[in-house]
Amino acid sequence: MKQIILYAIFVIFFTWNPAFGFLSGPIAGRTGAPDDICGTKSCNDPPVCHGSYNINSGPASFFITAPSSYVLGETIDVTVSFSNTGSGLHGFQLTALDASNKRVGIFQSKDNTVQTEAYLNEYAAHTTVGTARTSWTVQWTAPLANVTYPVIFYAAGNQADGEGTPEDDYIYNTAAVIIQPTSTPTPAVTDGECDAETIQLSQNLLELQKGESREIVITVKEENDCVAGGVSIKATIKKGKKRISLFPESGTTDEIGQIAFTITAKKKTGKATVVFNADGIKSKLKVTITSK
Incomplete structure (x- = not known):
């Protein structure tokens, strides 16, 4: 699935230069989700952003692995990964929205490569230690109710060259859809009782x-x-x-x-x-x- 709205626009994720200090995790709102800071306008302009390459134009693959459905209130593992990358530094940011673009669920880290509390558990992102990884697994606790289905996970990733500038880093974005909870009873559909509205x-x-x-x-x-x-x-x-x-x-x-x-x-x-x-x-x- 995609995207559903996925925009090719992201500000810098991390770099060694203190002026661009996102090595320890990007500012919230950089996943490419519809309501994010860079969701509807270009942030792909130097010197503050990664403007060397188009989104998803690098040699790597970037993807989300999650179950296809979930149970209301349950906690599941969601993994964000790079493959076919030769770089030494990587980062990511992840969030979840329902079909009305409302942020849903709670993220929790499983180890010191991922952080969530700094984002009020509405986002998950890499830590400084996590930049040495190419795959991160985070826990997501599904909402109990009041969700407009389906839920969509949005993620952006940085394949960095480690040179301390925004140039020559490849930025990626992706999304994954998780459908209506399996524990929710499906209302009966009978002739004339449930028409398209x-x-x-x-x-x-x-x-x-x-x-x-x-x-x-x-x-x-x-x-x-x-x-x-x-x-x-x-x-x-x-x-x-x-x-x-x-x-x-x-x-x-x-x-x-x-x-x-x-x-x-x-x-x-x-x-x-x-x-x-x-x-x-x-x-x-x-x-x-x-x-x-």
Whole structure:
């Protein structure tokens, strides 16, 4: 999944220079989540940020490993990792938002490579000791209630060269979706009792690089929060057919009222719009395609 909104914009994570003192952990709000400090505007300008390379353009892979679902109130392990990297210094920041962009759950560290208390347990990030690692595992305690599903983990990572400046560090971002709690009973869906009333997208804005693919989760509900399973959803590219493709073009929501569509960026940069239609109820996804 992605992103749901993932923006290619991050300020410096850490460096040896005291003027850019994030070796011990970045300032909160650097994950690329929709409501973060750098969530909707570019922070990719020297000298205060990493401007040498585009986001996700480095040789490494950066990803989140988490269960696909959870139980309300349970504590699970979430791992943020780099692979195929030859650098000696790495860092990360992680947070969790629900579909209404409300920060949810509580993060707790498992060892001295991760810190959470400095961020009021709403974020997890590397410590100074943790910069020697390429993988970090943190505990996340799920909320007990009042969550708009699905929950999305957003993370950003820094593959640093250790030269003490913002230049020549590779910045990455990624996201992972965790669906409705497995302990929540699925309301019965009977003819005429739970029709489509709202369409919730895992994100309403999406930024992709050329050739990149991301998954959008659609949740269909009635006003009383009854999940609308078995509802037909049609996805149509209303603008930018030469810029993106989608799969599938139509489908049916599952027993918890959800269906996923994959959006793939083609070779042409610019804007595109996808409209999702369920029984006449519509929701738009705005897509921006950028070059690598």
